Amino acid sequence: MKVNIFTLFLCIILMSCNETKKNTTDTPAKDAPNTEAVDAIPIHFKNKGHELVYNLTQKTGNYQTLLKKKDVVYTYTYTTPDGKTDSSTEKYIFNGELSYGAYSQHQRTLPKLEGLIEQGYDGNEFWLKHNGKIIEDEAALKRVAFNRPTNFYWFAMMPKLLDPSVVYDYLGNKTIDTTEYDIVKVSFTSENNKPTDIYQLYINKNTGLVDQFLFTVADFGKMEIPNLMQLEYEEIDDILIPTKRQYKKSNWNADVTDQPWINVNWTNIKFNTGLTKDDFKK
Numbered sequence: 381m382k383v384n385i386f387t388l389f390l391c392i393i394l395m396s397c398n399e400t401k402k403n404t405t406d407t408p409a410k411d412a413p414n415t416e417a418v419d420a421i422p423i424h425f426k427n428k429g430h431e432l433v434y435n436l437t438q439k440t441g442n443y444q445t446l447l448k449k450k451d452v453v454y455t456y457t458y459t460t461p462d463g464k465t466d467s468s469t470e471k472y473i474f475n476g477e478l479s480y481g482a483y484s485q486h487q488r489t490l491p492k493l494e495g496l497i498e499q500g501y502d503g504n505e506f507w508l509k510h511n512g513k514i515i516e517d518e519a520a521l522k523r524v525a526f527n528r529p530t531n532f533y534w535f536a537m538m539p540k541l542l543d544p545s546v547v548y549d550y551l552g553n554k555t556i557d558t559t560e561y562d563i564v565k566v567s568f569t570s571e572n573n574k575p576t577d578i579y580q581l582y583i584n585k586n587t588g589l590v591d592q593f594l595f596t597v598a599d600f601g602k603m604e605i606p607n608l609m610q611l612e613y614e615e616i617d618d619i620l621i622p623t624k625r626q627y628k629k630s631n632w633n634a635d636v637t638d639q640p641w642i643n644v645n646w647t648n649i650k651f652n653t654g655l656t657k658d659d660f661k662k
Contacts, residue, residue, distance in 0.1 A: 429548035429564040432583055433541045439588055440538035440620045446474040449617070449651040456481070456531065457647070461640035464488050471655055472532055476503045478660045479528040489527065490520055500660050501528040507662035514662060535646070538590070538622070545569045551580070556634070560585040575603060582634065589613065589620070594634055608634055616649050623649070 425431040451473045458466040464487040471480040479501045483489060486497055498509040506524045508515040515521070533540065549565040566579040580594040594606040608630035611622035626641035 427548055427550055428562075429550035429566075432550070432562050432564055433546075433548060433566070433581070435588055436581075436583060436590065437539060437542055442542055443474070443536070443539040445619060446536060446539050449619075450474065451653055451655040452535070452649065452651050453653050453655070454535075454649040455647045457643075457645045458488065459643045460488065461642065470531060470535070471659065472535065473655055473657070473660070474536070476657075477501075477529070477532055477536075478503055478657065479532045480660050481527065481531060490523060493520075499524045499528055500662055502657065502660040502662070509662060534625075534644075535621075538620075541566065553585070554582070556582070559591070561591070574598075578603070578606070580606070580632070580634070590622075592634065594630060594632065606630055606632060608636065617651050621646070621649065623647070 423434065425434065451471070453469065453471050456466070456468045456470045465485055466483060466488050467485040468481040468483040472478060479499075481499045483497045483499070486493070490497055493510045493515075495511045497511075500507050500509075501524075506521055506528060508517075508520055508524050545568045547567045547569060549567075551563040551565050554561050554563055561582040562585060564581045564583060566581060568576040570576045575598045577598045578594075578596045581590050582592045583589070584591045590611060592608060592610045594608055596603045596606050606629075607627045609625055609627040612624035613620045614623040615621075616623075623646045625644040627644075628639045628641050629637060
């Protein structure tokens with residue numbers, strides 16, 4: 381009888397241990413910290429200029445922001461002080477930087493070609509059509525090779541300021557008409573020592589946005605005397621876009637001269653319109 385009592389007592393102890401082990405294993409650790417969600421990848425800024433540009437793109441969006449939008453269609457209007465106007469329907473796919481422009485009015489761009497002109501970049505080549513016919517003229521195609529990437533870059537400039545090829549230099553601060561600015565010089569790494577454009581950004585200390593910038597045009601050898609571009613922003617589909625622009629010759633102090641402005645406006649901006657690569661083929 382003593383043996384039976386001892387055996388019964390031992391069984392009770394073993395059953396109790398097994399139940400405790402089971403409860404410990406099956407209960408999730410709800411309070412355990414999720415280190416993957418908490419830890420963030422640190423950003424290593426090259427200098428203060430890089431940090432200021434990064435903060436700028438937190439307001440305007442970076443290139444990933446544009447890639448999520450997939451594509452854009454808008455109306456581009458360019459007017460010179462003498463009243464000459466270019467008006468085109470611009471279409472871009474952000475992945476691959478595909479670009480198309482249909483000019484219903486082109487008093488500055490290839491003005492000798494009367495009627496509709498279409499320019500395109502399909503990811504491999506630049507092409508030009510006049511009233512539906514392919515144009516192979518070398519001088520005209522050279523103009524297309526300038527217009528297509530330039531128009532695309534102007535639209536995507538703020539997000540693309542974080543491109544790997546960009547070099548940043550912080551030049552200090554300056555007050556213009558009671559507004560305080562941080563000044564950042566932006567240049568680009570170059571192959572074969574080929575000159576590249578230079579941008580001098582005036583970042584508003586209050587808003588964190590670029591109110592104006594100086595720029596050169598390396599493709600035409602205009603490096604000594606910069607242009608001054610002034611911007612007005614509009615929020616479209618949760619993105620701040622500088623839809624109104626005016627520019628003219630200036631100097632590296634960004635002094636405003638008495639010369640008249642050239643005006644550039646972007647209107648009817650629509651993202652994610654369903655464009656495909658076929659839309660950019662000649």
